[in-house]
Amino acid sequence: xxxxxxxxxxxxxxxxxxxxxxxxxxxxxxxxxxxxxxxxxxxxxxxxxxxxxxxxxxxxxxxxxxxxxxxxxxxxxxxxxxxxxxxxxxxxxxxxxxxxxxxxxxxxxxxxxxxxxxxxxxxxxxxxxxxxxxxxxxxxxxxxxxxxxxxxxxxxxxxxxxxxxxxxxxxxxxxxxxxxxxxxxxxxxxxxxxxxxxxxxxxxxxxxxxxxxxxxxxxxxxxxxxxxxxxxxxxxxxxxxxxxxxxxxxxxxxxxxxxxxxxxxxxxxxxxxxxxxxxxxxxxxxxxxxxxxxxxxxxxxxxxxxxxxxxxxxxxxxxxxxxxxxxxxxxxxxxxxxxxxxxxxxxxxxxxxxxxxxxxxxxxxxxxxxxxxxxxxxxxxxxxxxxxxxxxxxxxxxxxxxxxxxxxxxxxxxxxxxxxxxxxxxxxxxxxxxxxxxxxxxxxxxxxxxxxxxxxxxxxxxxxxxxxxxxxxxxxxxxxxxxxxxxxxxxxxxxxxxxxxxxxxxxxxxxxxxxxxxxxxxxxxxxxxxxxxxxxxxxxx
Ligand code: PEP
Ligand code: MG
Numbered sequence: 001x002x003x004x005x006x007x008x009x010x011x012x013x014x015x016x017x018x019x020x021x022x023x024x025x026x027x028x029x030x031x032x033x034x035x036x037x038x039x040x041x042x043x044x045x046x047x048x049x050x051x052x053x054x055x056x057x058x059x060x061x062x063x064x065x066x067x068x069x070x071x072x073x074x075x076x077x078x079x080x081x082x083x084x085x086x087x088x089x090x091x092x093x094x095x096x097x098x099x100x101x102x103x104x105x106x107x108x109x110x111x112x113x114x115x116x117x118x119x120x121x122x123x124x125x126x127x128x129x130x131x132x133x134x135x136x137x138x139x140x141x142x143x144x145x146x147x148x149x150x151x152x153x154x155x156x157x158x159x160x161x162x163x164x165x166x167x168x169x170x171x172x173x174x175x176x177x178x179x180x181x182x183x184x185x186x187x188x189x190x191x192x193x194x195x196x197x198x199x200x201x202x203x204x205x206x207x208x209x210x211x212x213x214x215x216x217x218x219x220x221x222x223x224x225x226x227x228x229x230x231x232x233x234x235x236x237x238x239x240x241x242x243x244x245x246x247x248x249x250x251x252x253x254x255x256x257x258x259x260x261x262x263x264x265x266x267x268x269x270x271x272x273x274x275x276x277x278x279x280x281x282x283x284x285x286x287x288x289x290x291x292x293x294x295x296x297x298x299x300x301x302x303x304x305x306x307x308x309x310x311x312x313x314x315x316x317x318x319x320x321x322x323x324x325x326x327x328x329x330x331x332x333x334x335x336x337x338x339x340x341x342x343x344x345x346x347x348x349x350x351x352x353x354x355x356x357x358x359x360x361x362x363x364x365x366x367x368x369x370x371x372x373x374x375x376x377x378x379x380x381x382x383x384x385x386x387x388x389x390x391x392x393x394x395x396x397x398x399x400x401x402x403x404x405x406x407x408x409x410x411x412x413x414x415x416x417x418x419x420x421x422x423x424x425x426x427x428x429x430x431x432x433x434x435x436x437x438x439x440x441x442x443x444x445x446x447x448x449x450x451x452x453x454x455x456x457x458x459x460x461x462x463x464x465x466x467x468x469x470x471x472x473x474x475x476x477x478x479x480x481x482x483x484x485x486x487x488x489x490x491x492x493x494x495x496x497x498x499x500x501x502x503x504x505x506x507x508x509x510x511x512x513x514x515x516x517x518x519x520x521x522x523x524x525x526x527x528x529x530x531x532x533x534x535x536x537x538x539x540x541x
Pocket of ligand 2: 388428449451
């Protein structure tokens with residue numbers, strides 16, 4: 001048996017076949033040494049293979065999610081056989097280029113053409129063109145398709161971007177192990193949100209794992225075991241049983257109130273990024289949503305989601321939570337959460353560059369699209385709006401001005417909205433914590449983002465496993481800033497919540513409550529554990 005140690009990123013234990021995920025860019029040669037006829041033949045063969053693959057995916061999708069969701073594959077099958085696709089590729093082949101180069105260049109031209117129509121339906125098809133061209137290129141070069149297998153597996157990767165994690169079919173992923181990444185990186189956060197066991201930052205040792213071999217991943221102690229022997233097998237069974245029993249024992253807390261043993265009411269809310277997460281939050285008895293990471297809606301989309309599309313999502317979430325507060329954070333794009341369709345330029349330090357509220361305030365059209373969607377949805381529940389990465393008072397004031405402007409515009413459009421929306425800020429930049437006395441006079445609530453607050457207080461990159469020990473919210477310096485923020489919130493009569501990962505750690509629940517924190521927002525799968533802890537605490541002692 002061999003054991004690899006990494007960072008315990010998402011609790012739970014799983015056993016299954018390792019699937020090594022390759023994410024290297026494919027090298028493409030431009031000039032062809034073959035005749036045009038040969039390149040054309042290669043192209044047609046590759047199209048056949050890709051079409052077969054899509055047809056298999058369509059059949060799997062019908063079984064898994066039903067025929068309406070499978071329509072996307074039907075459209076792709078048609079597209080791969082369409083004269084438009086073939087003509088655009090042939091044109092490049094006739095200029096002496098390789099088939100793979102021609103597929104890439106031809107599809108880019110086709111995507112541009114679709115995009116320029118301005119028609120919503122056709123613009124959305126650009127993603128399908130990109131998808132089929134990727135399949136054809138992989139078929140041409142014999143590169144394995146990076147669609148994940150449709151059998152249960154443990155995903156092994158060097159690192160995963162949040163956008164890659166979002167795009168995966170998580171129902172087949174038993175666990176995730178990566179050689180890079182840290183506890184607070186978004187992939188780790190996503191794994192926790194989905195309740196998938198994960199170990200990150202395992203280093204190069206992970207490369208010894210063979211594709212298809214049976215491995216055990218333990219996201220609670222941060223280990224990955226390969227070459228499993230009988231003893232390891234027995235230990236796995238024991239730990240799995242223990243984990244499941246513990247999980248079942250928490251079930252009874254689902255409908256119990258989040259109140260301390262001496263009667264203080266606490267809100268235990270969920271961090272969500274999608275409607276599926278919202279459902280998981282309700283199933284785990286969330287008292288509301290403490291952080292809706294709306295940038296994930298943007299990351300799942302092939303273009304900026306329209307006001308209408310966003311309105312529908314926000315309305316649905318508000319309705320699902322039936323009057324419980326839903327704190328929606330305006331999009332935090334930038335750093336590791338980039339959008340393929342948005343050019344933010346090259347920055348030396350994107351985590352400290354033009355991201356989050358800085359992007360919003362520089363792009364009033366984008367910002368207003370989201371605010372309008374939110375305001376319109378506010379009629380359907382209890383909405384609170386929160387701004388990310390606030391560093392100076394001027395920003396909060398500019399955001400509030402923008403909301404007022406949107407309200408006026410909605411009045412002009414004759415659209416309704418609630419006039420009773422709480423406006424808060426994330427305290428995740430040390431400057432905001434230090435100035436929290438002043439912010440508390442102008443914000444309706446605080447929510448401490450301990451992930452970024454740790455990163456910036458400790459000057460330790462949250463995605464870098466080498467400084468994971470420093471980028472840790474339990475560092476005294478970070479705790480003191482949380483304490484200061486909560487003290488200033490209490491003094492000014494506003495709510496102080498925590499929505500960074502520290503909120504989901506029961507070891508720190510009492511400390512946070514004693515500081516004055518009254519709302520804790522976390523992965524849906526941590527809620528019951530924290531509720532159990534809250535109900536045991538006495539704040540009067
Ligand atoms: C945080 O920084 O603590 C936070 C909750 O936001 P995110 O993890 O999305 O940056
Ligand atoms: Mg943050």
